[in-house]
Amino acid sequence: xxxxxxxxxxxxxxGNLGYSWGLNKTMAQIHALLMISPKPLSTEDIxxxxxxxxxxxxxxxxxxxxxxxxxxxxxxGERKEYFKSEKxxxxxxxxVAKERRKRELEPILKVLREVNDVQADGTEEAKEFKKVVKExxxxxxxxxxxLETFIKAEESWFWNxxxxxxx
Amino acid sequence: xxxxxxxxxxxxxxGNLGYSWGLNKTMAQIHALLMISPKPLSTEDIxxxxxxxxxxxxxxxxxxxxxxxxxxxxxxGERKEYFKSEKxxxxxxxxVAKERRKRELEPILKVLREVNDVQADGTEEAKEFKKVVKExxxxxxxxxxxLETFIKAEESWFWNxxxxxxx
DNA sequence: CTAAACTTTCAATAGTTATTGAAAGTTTTT
DNA sequence: AAAAACTTTCAATAACTATTGAAAGTTTAG
Numbered sequence: 001x002x003x004x005x006x007x008x009x010x011x012x013x014x015g016n017l018g019y020s021w022g023l024n025k026t027m028a029q030i031h032a033l034l035m036i037s038p039k040p041l042s043t044e045d046i047x048x049x050x051x052x053x054x055x056x057x058x059x060x061x062x063x064x065x066x067x068x069x070x071x072x073x074x075x076x077g078e079r080k081e082y083f084k085s086e087k088x089x090x091x092x093x094x095x096v097a098k099e100r101r102k103r104e105l106e107p108i109l110k111v112l113r114e115v116n117d118v119q120a121d122g123t124e125e126a127k128e129f130k131k132v133v134k135e136x137x138x139x140x141x142x143x144x145x146x147l148e149t150f151i152k153a154e155e156s157w158f159w160n161x162x163x164x165x166x167x
Numbered sequence: 168x169x170x171x172x173x174x175x176x177x178x179x180x181x182g183n184l185g186y187s188w189g190l191n192k193t194m195a196q197i198h199a200l201l202m203i204s205p206k207p208l209s210t211e212d213i214x215x216x217x218x219x220x221x222x223x224x225x226x227x228x229x230x231x232x233x234x235x236x237x238x239x240x241x242x243x244g245e246r247k248e249y250f251k252s253e254k255x256x257x258x259x260x261x262x263v264a265k266e267r268r269k270r271e272l273e274p275i276l277k278v279l280r281e282v283n284d285v286q287a288d289g290t291e292e293a294k295e296f297k298k299v300v301k302e303x304x305x306x307x308x309x310x311x312x313x314l315e316t317f318i319k320a321e322e323s324w325f326w327n328x329x330x331x332x333x334x
Numbered sequence: 335c336t337a338a339a340c341t342t343t344c345a346a347t348a349g350t351t352a353t354t355g356a357a358a359g360t361t362t363t364t
Numbered sequence: 365a366a367a368a369a370c371t372t373t374c375a376a377t378a379a380c381t382a383t384t385g386a387a388a389g390t391t392t393a394g
Binding site: 001002003006007009010012013014016017020022035036037038087089090093100103104107108111112114115117118119120121123124125126127128129132133135136139142145146148149158159161162163165166 | 168169187254286290294296306316333
């Protein structure tokens with residue numbers, strides 16, 4: 001397989017995966033592009049490589065900055081801004097986990113805690129409801145704790161411990 | 168907080184969470200509804216409770232069956248089909264993990280393996296590319312292994328081991 | 335200060351995904 | 365066999381999300 005072909009395919013595939021990580025397609029593609037690029041790219045470079053408009057490029061670059069998975073850098077003697085991605089996959093995964101925890105897990109935990117205080121009038125529905133909420137809450141809290149460990153962990157420590165489980 | 172209000176809020180919140188687990192909003196809401204219901208519900212019940220159309224209900228029920236997280240049951244002496252959800256959150260999480268692994272992780276692994284054989288012509292781009300792909304592949308394979316362990320694990324065993332890590 | 339170089343915004347629109355509901359299909363009952 | 369009870373499909377459309385590109389905004393250089 002030739003390089004340009006492989007590059008194309010990886011960017012495509014990463015676009016899909018990124019999507020399921022909570023990014024959108026273009027965001028993930030820009031990220032893939034920056035990740036495999038040995039040097040930082042400008043907005044214009046990105047527009048060209050992915051054939052997207054200026055506005056689209058700008059918006060998604062900003063979103064990536066917002067997620068904290070790419071960074072802005074300036075090159076001496078140049079006006080343009082360049083961007084580079086975090087290349088350490090582990091750091092990337094941690095960052096994504098952190099954002100998703102904030103955006104997804106925290107809100108549901110809040111609701112579960114609220115809803116946990118529901119008045120149990122005598123009905124069977126209400127009783128079942130309480131039971132399910134309690135379990136969900138327990139599960140969500142465990143997951144939250146685990147995520148936190150993941151986010152704070154050192155790569156090698158984490159995998160070493162985890163790999164022990166996997167045998 | 169009153170029961171009906173709490174129920175409403177939980178279904179809403181679960182809808183959002185489900186969405187980020189790869190289900191769609193209605194799918195997740197139907198699931199939430201079945202999860203808190205002490206007895207199985209018919210398509211009609213679901214339509215009423217969530218105020219959705221027959222077609223929509225039918226499609227999403229089928230998708231949930233497809234994911235293997237709800238099941239069809241019949242009640243003696245009744246024509247209608249009823250549905251109930253798996254109530255064990257752990258089992259649910261495993262099922263979701265299994266489906267997502269198939270739908271998301273496997274495709275990217277395939278691409279990474281393919282793309283790993285790229286011809287390294289001398290360019291710096293190609294060199295960087297190979298390096299990144301190698302790391303991604305390594306990460307994805309580790310994640311795959313971990314997911315597999317999760318999918319096959321017993322609840323208590325898994326959490327007990329994991330909780331040790333979390334301290 | 336003004337022009338040039340670059341970035342950001344945003345209304346218009348294209349593209350995608352979800353939803354409806356009536357019609358067609360299936361199974362069961364009489 | 366016909367009617368009743370129920371399920372599934374699917375074309376139309378509504379709702380939502382992504383993208384464009386021109387205009388407005390900002391920063392730097394001369």
